[in-house]
Amino acid sequence: METKQIVAIEDSGDAGFKFNKGSSRFFAINLVIFDSDLDAEYADISIRILKRDLGWHPDREFKFNKTNREQRVAFLRLANTLNFTSRVILVAKEQLTDTNLRKGKNNFYLSIIEKILDRSADAFENATVYLDGEGDRAYKQAATVLIRRAINKGDRKLKSFDFANSKSNHLIQLADMIVGSINRYALKEKPDHDVYYPIIRKKVVDLYQYPTDENENKK
Secondary structure, eight states, X not given: OOOOEEXXXXXXXOSOOOGGGTOOSEEEEEEEEESSHXXXXXHHHXXXXXXXXXXXXXXXXXXXXGSOHXXXXXXXXXXXTSSOEXXXXXXXXXXOOXXXXXXXXXXXXXXXXXXXXXXXXXXXSSEEEEEEOOSOHHHHHHHHHHHHHHHOSTTOOEEEEEEEOTTTOHHXXXXXXXXXXXXXHHOTTSTTTTTSHHHHGGGEEEEEEETHHHHHHTO
């Protein structure tokens, strides 16, 4: 069976709840999904060329929080020409009432990953999945089990899963730039909050706002 999807998973924000001490108000996880190896390879090459055009070293990483407005816009305009879709869960942490999500960083990350994977179950068929490789050993072990369990259901099969170094994986960098744009869009007090997401909006086929959307579905 041939690979049907290439999936890169990246997050934006943190798992903290001390908002008066710098914890992010929002947390988001993004699934960038390519339906073929060829589309993923073309994206990788295109991002390499953009680095060259910007005068960057080939090893320099595209990361939303480490780029300026001009660089973000250039990247997102390129991304808008590539063939992929994006599925995002945006968590308004101040509105969370589920105390289980406050039981440690790893538990928080894994719980939100599970939510977006369950919501995106229809997107996977013999997929190759990459997750940003940050995290301790316990987190990586638990994430591996979770992702395999979440995707290997019914006729769906996970072809392979691995952790990726964002510094060398351009698909993870793509996921980062998009999810960073959405996180920024949620911060309405930021002067550039509406600059980035509108550029890439058509690529985002599902933006699930949690817990708001879930509460609305329960009415």
